[in-house]
Amino acid sequence: MLIQNKTSFAVLTAFVFSSQLFANDRPEASLEPEASVSDQDMEIIEVYAQKRLQKITDVSVAVTALNSDSITRLQLKDTTQLASLVPSMKTTNNAGEGTPPALNIRGVGMIDYNTSTVSPIAIYNDGVVSGSANNLSVNLFDLEHVEVLRGPQGTLFGRNTTGGAILLRSKKPEETFGGYVNASVAQHDHQQLTTALNMPLTDNTGARLAVNHHDYQFSTNNLMPNQPDGGLKQTSARLMVVSTFDDLTATIKFEHADWRGKPKPIASNGILKTDGSGLCSPSQAGSSMCQDQLGNQVGGNDFWDVNADTADRTHDSEIWGASITLDWQLSNQVLISSITAIRELDRFHSWDSDGPANFIEGTMGTDNKLLSQEFNLAYENQNLFWQTGLFFLNEKIDQDSSFDLARDLRAIPAAAANALNFFYDNELENESWAIYSQFDYQLNDSFLFTAGLRFTEEETRYHANADLDTAFGIFQDYWDISGNVDDEELSGKLALIKTLSANNSLYASYTRGYKSGGYNAGYSISEQQAKDSTYAPETLNAYEVGLKLNSPKRELQWHVAAFYYDYQDQQVFVNVPDRQVPYHLLKNAGDSIIYGLDSELVYTPSSNLQFMLNIGYLPKAQTGSFEQGDLVVNQTRLPFSSRWNVSTRAIYETNVWQRQLTVELAADYQSDFYFDQNENPYTEQQAYTVINGRISYQAHPDLLLSIWGKNLTNTEYAELRFDSIAALKAVTELKGESRQLGVEIMYSF
Known part of the structure; x- marks a missing residue:
């Protein structure tokens, strides 16, 4: 049954009623939401959400389309910062920048920093799937556009996902020689340089080289003497070569990235009152009136003050990748495509979670190699x-990691036995095969029917090995276990699109999403924990209705979707409370329910003014129940799932001295949420709003000057709050970034 409750029925009724307001549509030019306000000749938004260029009103998917100008104007460095432009999406670097990020769409995500994790949200970078969560952080530069698809994907894409997909399309070579240089400097020792060069090589071959460099410090203020504030240097490069023949197009892509620096230092916010009178309140934790059980304090009352020994903590990532895409137009009706890709990531990241002490620290070493191959056949006739x-x-995935516990106790003979250092040498191999098919059939002038089916067979083979270093010696092969997790599943999609007028449509869909099981190679401290780290597949039955409307003169565009998710065996990352040693596991938490609404509104009252409003509303995002021994997960709200997510932007253009001046202001609001399933008030992130802005002046047709600001109101928020209360009587916190002002110059040639 598509409509499950009265709320959903009321939303659908409102859709049908409101569509009458747009019924007099006619095929005029449209303003793309991410285009220049003064550009009145744009066609209606077109997307690649179904692997071919279509009007957004012709797809039964909730999709946000962004062009490169929006990404540049809002200083979005990588994929973890896209959420400010997408309803019902949240992202964070939940173990520090450079580690596997957490992506969440409509309450579906994975708050798991382990390098073996596969996210329920995938990134397709020029058609190549991301693989594990290690590859989810991609720097955004020299892009044609970005699309964020909300809801399960699988009948058209390489990897099954239950949460959604992010499609990145790089700019391809053009017919003429040219390029640009974009340089920016800002507070926190921020320096950024992006350059692209377009080079025609022959009559049918062109190349495009793009390079992006970021050098920056974090806004945290480390008060511990001789300890760094943290920061990274990131250099990324991409070369694309495209050759076009009579009926064949070949696209070759090479990419490389090198990231080096110091991780962001954490704040270990003690919760014990310094006068011994009890516990600090959640709002007091980490202030000068609080300490942890070792007597350590942050040492300052400024939100961005931390006190952490991070001088020996480092980050180093190196990425190499290559792909070749062949598109063969066999006839006017048949297109055959092939995408072959390889990618290698070599990463070392060391972390600290106890502030000035040496009680809970570790490293993440990862060697990640990925090979993917996809063949696609497309056939088209009149209907x-x-x-x-x-x-x-x-x-x-080869892991070379460590987990260092209570190192400071080694100097105390009576307590030295409690100091443990685990060294992990884990090997995982994931192999996935799938066949998928989807067709769109035009039933008549008003109705388009879509049906898709996918069969997936996936296997994860694992070998988990650990050595234990103690004050009394090293125990080789403290555990050494092997196994495999394999499963196969059918998934699919049914959808019906009702054309209301030329550029208005209503759709309803049912999608069965699927994500395979696997092995969560994290920081186990016993053989039994290591054996308990397998998890089973999850499935998601997604019901959705959506409306895509454009007013007759296109001054108003509104896309809205209501969804109901019935989760079965949902994979939930669980932080186990009341343990002296942090313990996390990924388990299937039974059935759960998620429902809500997305809305994207663009209003252009005049040729030089535009307003955008995105609303994500998630009234229910409930975990299933899980019980294993003394571990019980109740039906709480899913981690990292705000009830409200609201973002808005305003763009105004005018002429000053016969040159264009553009002013843009953007705000992103997140209502309160928790970082784990326990709903502990000490780990709650209360509601906050971040405001960004930019002023640009086209001083010359080839020269653009800008000033910009991020977090203009200096809003205080956390990227992560982790419950270390049982171990340290403290909450581990990664700070969000403070206010940053910068200037930018872009020269095109």
């Missing part, structure tokens, strides 16, 4: 568009 494909992925 039918059919795509079918084969997908193969092989990903190997």
